[in-house]
Amino acid sequence: MNDLAPLLTPEGRALLDAVRDTAPADELAVATRLRRDHPAALVSAALGQARLRQRAVAKFGARDAERMFFTPNGVEQSTRAPVAAHRAGRLRELGVTSVADLCCGIGGDAVALARAGIRVLAVDRDPLTAAVARENAAALGLSDLIEVREADVTDVDTAGYDAVFVDPARRGGRGRVFDPEAYSPPLSWAVSAALRAPHAALKVAPGIPHEAVPDGAEAEWISDGGDVKEAVLWFGTTPGAVRATLLPGPRTLLGTGLPDPGVRPVGRFLYEPDGAVIRAHLVAEVAREVDGGLIDATIAYVTADEARPTPYATAYEITDRLPFNVKKLKALLRERGVGILTVKKRGSAVEPEELRKKVKPQGPNAATVFLTRVAGAPTMLIGRPVGGAGAAGGGSGS
Numbered sequence: 001m002n003d004l005a006p007l008l009t010p011e012g013r014a015l016l017d018a019v020r021d022t023a024p025a026d027e028l029a030v031a032t033r034l035r036r037d038h039p040a041a042l043v044s045a046a047l048g049q050a051r052l053r054q055r056a057v058a059k060f061g062a063r064d065a066e067r068m069f070f071t072p073n074g075v076e077q078s079t080r081a082p083v084a085a086h087r088a089g090r091l092r093e094l095g096v097t098s099v100a101d102l103c104c105g106i107g108g109d110a111v112a113l114a115r116a117g118i119r120v121l122a123v124d125r126d127p128l129t130a131a132v133a134r135e136n137a138a139a140l141g142l143s144d145l146i147e148v149r150e151a152d153v154t155d156v157d158t159a160g161y162d163a164v165f166v167d168p169a170r171r172g173g174r175g176r177v178f179d180p181e182a183y184s185p186p187l188s189w190a191v192s193a194a195l196r197a198p199h200a201a202l203k204v205a206p207g208i209p210h211e212a213v214p215d216g217a218e219a220e221w222i223s224d225g226g227d228v229k230e231a232v233l234w235f236g237t238t239p240g241a242v243r244a245t246l247l248p249g250p251r252t253l254l255g256t257g258l259p260d261p262g263v264r265p266v267g268r269f270l271y272e273p274d275g276a277v278i279r280a281h282l283v284a285e286v287a288r289e290v291d292g293g294l295i296d297a298t299i300a301y302v303t304a305d306e307a308r309p310t311p312y313a314t315a316y317e318i319t320d321r322l323p324f325n326v327k328k329l330k331a332l333l334r335e336r337g338v339g340i341l342t343v344k345k346r347g348s349a350v351e352p353e354e355l356r357k358k359v360k361p362q363g364p365n366a367a368t369v370f371l372t373r374v375a376g377a378p379t380m381l382i383g384r385p386v387g388g389a390g391a392a393g394g395g396s397g398s
Contacts, residue, residue: 004069004131006042007049015046020066022050060108067139069132074106077169079203082247083222083229084112087165087201092116094199094236096162102153102193103167103185107133107146113165114145122148123156153193154185163199163236166190170205180204180212187212191233199236206231206279220245223276231279244276244312251311253277258284264293264303266321266374270381271302271313272344286313296373299347307386315386316368324348324378329369330359332382337363345371348378 006012015038022030027047034043052070059080060068079087087109091099097118101110104122106129113120114137122137124130130150137146149156158164168183168190170176180187187204191214194200206221206228213219218234218241225247242255261284273286278300287293289312292304307315322328333341341361343352348371355371370381 003045004128004135007045007069008135011038012042012046015042016049019046019050020053022047024051027051064111064140068106068136069139070106071129071132074129074132077105077167078108079112079167080224080229081108081112082224084109085115086222086245086247086250087232088112088116088118090234091163091165091199091201092118094163096199098161099163099165100156100158100161100197101165101167102156102158102190103169104133104148105129105167107136107148109165109167110146110148111136111140111142114142118145120146121156121158121161122146123151123153124148125150125152154189158193158197161197163201164193164197165201165203166193167203176205178205178207180208191217194233194235197235200234202233202235204231204233206276210281216240218243219280221276221279222247223274224248226274228275228279242280242282244274244280244282246274246276246311249311253280253282253285253312255280255282256285258288260284260297261287261293261302263295263297263375266295266318266381267292267303267305268318269304269307269386270295270316270318270370270383271304271310272316273300273302273313277312282312286310290315296347296375299372301346301370301372316370316383317386318381318383319367320380320382321374322380322382324350324371324380326355326358329355329380329382333359333361333367334363336367337365338367339363340366342366342368343371344368347371347373 031043031047052075053065055075056065056070059078099113099118099120101120101122104110104124107122110120110122122133127150130148134148137143168185170183190202194202208231216239218237220232220243222229222245244253271290273283277286283300287302289310290304290308292302295301295303339362343355350371368383372379
C-alpha cells in the first residue's frame with residue numbers, strides 16, 4: 001500500500017469492511033469477485049490492509065487492530081500494546097503530561113501515551129507512516145491528544161515537553177541492526193535528545209550489551225508472557241538502576257548488586273528465570289529468593305532443595321539426571337510412558353526437534369527434559385513443572 005488516501009474514501013472503507021475476515025486461501029476468489037465492481041488497485045490495497053490488520057491483532061488486540069491502519073514495517077516494528085501501556089504508565093507516574101514521541105512509526109506508542117492522559121507530539125519522517133499514525137489517532141478517538149508531524153526527528157525542537165520517547169529504527173536493508181550506533185537515528189543522538197528533557201525513555205533492542213548503557217541511565221528489560229520484548233533506557237529516574245519487568249502484572253525485580261550466586265550440586269528443584277531477568281543480569285536475585293545456586297557458572301539455571309514460589313522463574317521438580325546420552329533418555333522415557341515431551345536447552349548445541357525425533361516419545365505421561373551443562377559436563381535433567389510455582393515462562397536459550 002503506497003497511498004492511504006483511497007482506503008479512506010467511502011468506497012475504500014466499504015471494501016475494508018467487505019474483506020475484513022478474508023482468509024489467505026480465499027483472497028484470490030474474493031479479489032476476482034470484487035474487481036468486477038471496484039478498481040483492481042483499490043481491491044489489492046484493501047486486501048493487503050486486511051492482512052496487516054489480522055497480523056496486528058497479536059500486538060494490538062482485535063478491537064484496535066480492526067480500526068487501525070498499518071504498513072508492513074509498522075506491524076513488524078510496533079510495540080505490543082501491553083508493553084507500550086506499561087511504559088506510558090511509568091511516565092505518568094513520573095508526573096509527565098506531555099511527550100515528544102520521536103520515530104513514532106504507525107503511532108502505537110503515541111496511542112498508549114494518549115490513553116494514559118498524556119499529550120503527544122508524534123514525529124516520523126516517512127510521509128506514509130506519518131499519515132497512518134495520524135489516521136490511527138483519529139480512528140481511536142485520540143486526535144485531541146496526538147499531534148502528528150512529518151519531519152526529521154533531528155530537526156524537531158522538544159523544548160516545552162516533559163519527556164522525550166525515542167524508538168530508533170533497528171532494521172536495515174540486511175535485517176536487524178545490533179550495533180546501537182547503527183540505529184536510525186544512532187543511540188548517541190537519542191541519548192543527547194534524552195539529556196535535554198526532564199525525563200526520557202529510549203527503546204532499544206533487548207540484546208544491548210550492559211556496557212553500552214549510558215552513564216546516568218536506568219536500564220529496564222521487559223518481557224510479555226515470557227517473551228523478552230525490549231529494553232528501555234530511562235533518564236530522570238534512578239541513575240544506574242537495573243530492573244526486569246514481567247508482564248502481565250507488572251512484576252518488577254530490581255537489581256541489588258548481588259555477586260554471582262556460585263555453583264552448587266543439582267538439587268531437587270530447577271528454576272528457569274524469565275528471559276528479562278536473564279537479560280538484566282539479575283539471576284543472582286532469583287537465586288537468593290529461592291536459596292539456590294547455579295548448576296554451572298555459565299548457565300542461567302538455578303537449582304535449590306526446596307520449592308519456593310517466585311514470579312521471576314518457572315520451577316521444575318527434577319526426577320532424573322543423566323549424562324548426555326540419547327539412547328538412555330529414550331529408554332527412560334519409554335519406561336515412564338512419556339508421550340508429551342517438552343525439550344528445553346541452554347548451553348547445548350542439540351536442537352529440541354532433533355532430539356524429539358530421535359527419542360520418539362509415546363505414552364500418556366508428560367515430562368520436561370533440559371539439555372544443558374552441569375559443572376561443565378553435558379547433562380540431561382528430566383522433571384516436571386511445579387504447580388503454581390513460577391508464573392513466568394522462561395524461553396529456551398543457548
